[in-house]
Amino acid sequence: MGGVSASTLACLTCLGANPALLTMGTGLAVKLAYVIGVLATTAWWLGRAGRPGADWRRAASAALVVAAVMAFWAAISVWQAPADARSTLLLGQSWTSCPWRVAVLSVPAWALAMWALSGMAPTRPHLAGFAAGLFAGSVGALGYAIFCPEVSPAFVSAWYTLGMLIPAFIGALAGPRLLRW
Secondary structure, eight states, rough: HHHHHHHHHHHHHHOOOOGEEEEEEHHHHOOOOOOHHHHHHHHHHHHHHHHOOOHHHHHHHHHHHHHHHHHHHHHHHHHSSOOOGGHHHHHHTTTHHHHHHHOOOOOHHHHHHHHHTTTTTOHHHHHHHHHHHHHHHHHHHHTTTTTTOOOOOIIIIIIIIIHHHHHHHHHHHHHHSSSOO
């Protein structure tokens, strides 16, 4: 909860809220459902990854299913769009900054998740670090959703997911060093 609060506060302080946020309708709902789905499944995965002998595969599979459903939704939306609008659906206006902003907004949650894991006994530190980073990335994405003007499923599937994967890979790399016991 602290990571979500810190990410949201950082977004509001540094970027502000999107004035059109309440008029985004279904697009905002889909974006939030995706991010919250990843957040919930990775929280489950994170809890499993921190316990020796706990089976983490179902939780990881659930996170993958959430991403696959969003990717499927994105593919349908792009396929149904006119050919000249497809690149706009994917790139929007902020594709170059979105993943980096999501990753930066994930830092407080990443630090808290890694700290929490260090008090547990993860036997697979790469995996635990990846789960912590993916969890933190989803927290950063939730905070960034307040500012982001993009609602295309293709944009969210591509660039939000990349933004969530950046701290996940950093977590996987840092896991063995930060989570040893």
